[in-house]
Amino acid sequence: MKKYWNWKKTTGLMMACAVICGTTGTALAEEKQDDKASAVETVRTYEGDEGDMKLRINVPQVAGKDGYAAEINDEILHLTTDYEARADWEVAQYKEAFLATGGTEKEFDDKDIQVYVDYDVKSETKDQVSFVLKAYNNMVSADYIYECYNVDLKDNSEITLEELLGPDYIDIANESIKEQIAADDSGLYFDEEMGGFTTITPETKFYINEAGNPVIVFQKYEIAAGAAGMPEFEIVK
Template structure:
């Protein structure tokens, strides 16, 4: 294990070309600005215009309670379900710049409660709470280290840490929906998490890769990932993927995250640091059928 840790540490410390770092940072800035622009106009999703989405400025930033949502004009899936924003705010508090939009899946009152929707909503809320708690602790830790090393209030100035929660609906049919929820923390340490949800609402279950690709789904996905990695190495001119023997990609399994794009194809999602150096960020590989 020590040899593995040392090998991975050496791999992580491999110098990354300056142009890649500049490109990644520019992408972070562009994404942040794009998100801010989107949050200041009517919320548009691939599901349609959510004209009645609730916007709430949470003074105390306590996002645990469930807020009522105006849902009368929100598009529904097959007339039975809807995905809507249940809380949204954009504010700065105690040095943290919050930009938050939290989704929820709701069943129409005419149908029975959905077990899968309830589970997903509880999971999202738990992750939002954990993200907010971690962000606050990270900011406090940063300030403590800053002042402990001789920094002053004046030098700290108006520095802020960005905290983002956002979601995007990737595809939909009358009875299914695929969406992702992103959690971001920036400036102190730029990092992002992406969680994918693929719901068969008619049958009240999660959609699996086997549902989409058949019994050979593992082989099909593995081939797509390897081809995607090779294409990215060729495009960038260098390799930031971990070798398989040092913790890199070996195979997909039932826990591999994915969403379904508008073509109906799964897109495999790998977290930061899972199969490549952190500068690569979140990696996505489409599996064309």
């Protein structure tokens, strides 16, 4: 169960999102009637200034009114509105401290603080879709969202690593990841003693690529230095 920030104040844009997302999501599910329509569509898009930050927002939603699709849509709504509200609060706190220590309004404006919410459909067939939700800003690099969603469209259910790789999926993935790290000569990956990779878990994030293979994703700094970004490992079936 994810924990969400509880904010007493949000912008008018964020308050409106609950209504917009709910009504548009229902229409989206009803309108998706042909195989060419994507199961993932933009339910809210916005680009412009909001207080002291610039927003570039594209929020996705999965077609479907109930079950796993509804669960995903509810989570995305909470994650994205929560992230925007948190960014708004962080910018306000940062500005207050900046001005209090001698900075000027113009100097703060020149920082050009931007907040992004977007998504990327990694693969899609008539039976399944895999996509990633991303949110980040150019003020606090450690404050970001990267969530993977893998949906069985036939059963309106979550696709798991075990379904893709079989009952020995943990051992299969571990062996492949360790081989790929051993073959890497960048020197960016941590040793196990330094907190490097040891094993995946049932909660490890992954998406499905166009080849139908799971791609396991680790958070920045989780198993490697920051220069490695978010390491990804394709597990060939």
